Amino acid sequence: MSLLTLYGLSFLFGVTVGIFNPLMSTFMEQHQVSELWIGATSTVYFLTIALVTPVVERLLRKxxxxxxxxxxxxxxxxxxxLFPLTSFLGLWFVIRIVMGLGVCAYLIGGQTALNLFCRDQNRASVSGLYFLAMGLGFIGxxxxxxxxxxxxxxLAFLIGGGVMVAAMAMVWMFLPSSLRVKSGSRPAFFHLLKHFQFPIHGIFAYGMAEAxxxxxxxxxxxxxxxxxxxxGFTLSIFVVGSLISTVPVTNVADKSSKVRVLFICICVGIIASIGLITLTDYYLLLLFSGLAGASIGPVYPLCLALVGEQVSKENVGAGTALFTTTYSLGNATGPILAAFLMESLGNSYIFSGFIPVYIVLLLRIMRRKLKA
Incomplete structure (x- = not known):
């Protein structure tokens, strides 16, 4: 029952983010706010998620x-x-910061619970279903x-708030109050970073690519x-490819090797991304868009599963916090770096920020395999 509740919460969270994030940008644009400030509010949102994760992780334990x-x-x-009730830019920043706090609390709480409910034999599959539920919500x-x-x-923003009321009711009714992370000494940040090298590297690159x-x-x-x-259709094909592939790919990862499947996904993702900027035939572009989604999408649940697999139950909250921080930093870094490269070198360099990061991860995995 608890896992079904987490899947339901993931779906409702996806619906809410799918309502709020695009409409906030739309509302600001209709009030003649420049693209720079629209982008700045988005960056502040992601940075808030990244910066408050240590605080949220401590609160999680308490x-x-x-x-x-x-x-x-x-x-x-x-x-x-409250967003559509004001046209004051400063208040919009405050609202985005508070939203970032809420999203951070949801992500760390939900993903920590997910890893606690998993077994190593089904960790990637459970993470894949969680990601699928969120993606379906984000589409709707x-x-x-x-x-x-x-x-x-x-009214649109109130509908999104109403979805969160339903999520609150689910949390209170179906999740046990005894669901806690066992207390213990908190591991040092750099110790965790060293311990989770592949999943943390992978989720940072994924955050860059996704954003x-x-x-x-x-x-x-x-x-x-x-x-x-x-x-719009090209992006839709990307999302559909991501959703279709996530469950079968994560099932394969549980039955073989999560790191090996991660390696294959990244290889295919790099090839597909290069195709997206070099192909001129629209139908081939659609094919590679679906391929990019099918290969890049599973990276998130695979990395989350690797974190859960490599950390003790006492430290799963800290591991999830580091995961969320790194993902958010990737979200914040990707668009800024890509925009700079496009402005400086040309539009075809749009993916020149995250592709090298993925290649370095591939080389690290290959190096570990050679040493083994």
Missing amino acids: LGIRLILFLGCLLMMLSAP GPAIGSYFYQISPS TLITLYPVFLLKQNYTVTQM
């Missing part, structure tokens, strides 16, 4: 997982509906949000003279 999840949903529910969120936004922006593809690849396509419809 308050327990259920209360942390409840507080995370509560912060999102209270903050986001923008459609729900845009429909109600046309009626009233405030770059979502935020700047649409710009790349439009500058290549593709229509808005073609651009």
